[in-house]
């Protein structure tokens with residue numbers, strides 16, 4: 456196996472900068488790897504080989520000429536296929552956007568371009584990022600590189616599977632209710648949902664606008680910190696982005712965590728928790744104690760309501776956001792005789808079953824007679840959940856939980872039961888509702904050899920505490936040095 460594909464993005468950036476490797480060599484190594492293993496895992500919707508090699512050549516030229524280079528100069532990255540790259544197809548894994556070509560760059564893509572990153576391909580997702588397994592993709596299901604009978608998680612399952620299978624050293628995902636952290640956990644990699652407002656969503660397909668964030672996925676904690684350095688920051692094109700200075704996340708990552716107060720919410724250590732997950736989390740807690748952290752039991756009393764209110768809020772916002780796909784402005788247009796017919800048939804044929812279910816649920820929750828009882832009430836409970844975290848962070852610096860109640864399940868196991876599927880997100884959803892940052896890092900394997908992830912949650916805009924705690928743990932373990940045998 457080519458050694459390049461096992462290297463971290465930080466190492467690759469260093470080696471490319473020092474001319475130990477060329478970007479073309481690196482990019483080609485990942486493309487070759489993708490050609491070899493992607494048919495088995497189907498992480499990519501498209502591999503943008505020509506585009507990537509052209510960018511790689513430009514990076515090499517820039518380095519050779521001694522010009523100033525970016526933080527990710529020449530380093531390949533996979534992009535979830537709900538983020539726009541100018542002149543490249545962007546499907547959101549939906550038939551309704553199957554032939555849509557992006558007319559402009561998302562802000563994160565502009566930032567990545569100026570950092571010198573190389574776009575290696577677009578990754579599969581659940582249609583419009585609605586799901587936890589990639590089984591809702593209109594095209595195909597992505598597989599978990601650790602065991603191809605299992606899901607890679609979702610909705611950023613393509614990005615997680617690509618990084619885990621070493622077909623890309625980095626990826627971008629989006630996270631509305633766990634879509635970066637849950638697949639990261641399923642595939643044994645690192646995934647970060649930044650604070651709401653930290654990263655611009657301009658040019659990402661809107662699902663639930665009060666929850667959506669774009670974030671990094673990588674093999675190591677440093678790589679995610681590096682990627683967040685590049686994509687974070689205020690953007691006037693996204694009115695929800697917040698003008699708070701972006702620190703260099705790598706500067707503080709090696710600080711020790713002696714005396715750090717870590718909270719364990721008692722509501723997250725419930726009876727239904729898988730025994731392998733419980734064991735790995737307990738071992739991680741012991742490691743944190745050895746690193747000098749103080750472990751404190753806390754309570755997030757409104758946790759029980761999180762899944763229910765998340766699904767009211769995300770479906771309501773999705774029903775409004777997805778109104779734009781009408782067969783007129785962009786995307787798929789059905790054959791029809793009149794305008795009403797055109798709307799109905801284009802949407803009827805263009806959207807898959809999960810998307811339709813959510814549009815219907817959301818439209819109902821927002822309808823005049825029910826608005827107060829559903830959407831209005833859900834917003835009030837959301838405030839209570841946010842207050843739970845504010846109270847908890849008065850006594851602790853960080854919160855530790857499992858990322859998911861079970862390791863990645865088998866493909867098909869939950870696809871006919873939406874409620875069971877929705878419960879996969881039970882530990883990740885509150886973070887989006889409260890707008891705080893969260894990440895998942897690998898912390899073990901199940902008896903069957905499927906990865907297990909641990910979630911760390913921090914205060915608003917305190918990604919630094921999260922990164923240094925994740926890094927300390929990573930340096931005391933070997934999980935990030937294990938690769939699937941695919």
Ligand code: GLN
Pocket residue numbers: 584585586587609610629630631632633634635662769880
């Ligand atoms: N799995 C959750 C859902 O289906 C979260 C999705 C996401 O974060 N995009 O809504």
